[in-house]
Amino acid sequence: MQRFSLHDSSLQPEQLRRQLQDPTCGGYAAFEGWVRDYNDGRSVLRLEYEAFAPLAAREGERILIEAQHRYGVVRAACAHRTGQLAIGELAVWVGVSAPHRGEAFDACRYIIDQVKHRLPIWKKEYYQDGDSGWVNCERCAAAATPALGHAAHAAHEHSSG
């Protein structure tokens, strides 16, 4: 199994955590991101995730390696959903195993934070009022002026929630 993986059907945490078992590890920490029924004060009915798979896989792998080097954890893995998700479904799973709990917690936190900011994965929310929108994109689209920019700009960091 790839340490970072994309799945278009339900994630299976019990299966995913098996790859982290290691006799040198005394601690295992996992994070599960679930689909919530509201965001930014709006009632959310369901979600859709879209990924640029080859780059998401590369960048996901890089994040896991960084976490291992940074925190000295032994094993780390992450799985992310694509496609349609209902409220309460598991959207992302992160798991790490380490000799002790401290580095396991820290690495887990690092991985999920980086995943949210760096992976080319997009989330569309479908709202109760019938509207829908791509999270973090719509306000940029609204801010965009019709005129082209002046001189070429360097790429900015992505804003992300």
Next chain:
Amino acid sequence: MSATELYGLLLTGGRSRRMQRDKAALEYGGKLQLARAMELLTPLVARCFVSIRADQLSDPQRAAYDTIADLRPDLGPIGGIHAALHAYPDHGWLVLACDLPFLDRATLEHLIARRAQARVATAYRSSFDGQPEPLCAIFEPRSLELIEQSLARSQQCPRALLARSDVELLDLPNPRALDNVNTGQEYAAAYAALGTPASGAPTIGAPARRRLTVRYFALLREQAGRSTEELETQADTPRQLYDELRQLRGLTLAPEFLRVAVNDEFGDWRSPLSDGDTVVFLPPVAGG
């Protein structure tokens, strides 16, 4: 006859239809062409102005200089020259286009030294077609009347105006000095040639067309109405490609909000593209 004081005029009101970008805002060696041209021109003339369209009055880059707005819209360069002569009819005007990145001081000094005030204008012979080059030329006060006659006949080509007028024609000391930049390809070549202060003589390559694949995701996929497309383009960099597609596909996200990936890896907006590359513009992400 006594010397008529010389004023300078940088024409920046062009629509840049082929480039689809404001030529005055193109950068060479880390500096806007607008600033480069004004720095070149200012020490050589008594006063220096930026010629603008009326709708560019609020542009902060241009507003940093004295400006002269076109009196009538959509006349092209002759409208800018006309507005300047109309505003200061007792001065000669050294008129420059803002898409001449290779223009050097020696070329302007030679033009000024050979200025023939008794004639309508002093201009260089184009190294392409031998015709007078109107957009690096000195227009004398008497040219105002000829310009107004031309405009009255709806003749807007300044080159044709000079071709039928009494013009002092000079040979270019540096035949490449007036090479202009009209396309993304030409800009990339000029940018590369002028990008570093140590660069040697510029060479302009033949326009290259690349066959590229573009993949769209999320909001951009919806706006483009497709997940992927193959296209042939003269865009040299992802940034030029995005500007092209933004117009073509009606994409609303400004490039500042995006990142770019080339061949499944994060890329640079300004790195040259190669034939066969696959390019993805990444909207703001929201995983997790």
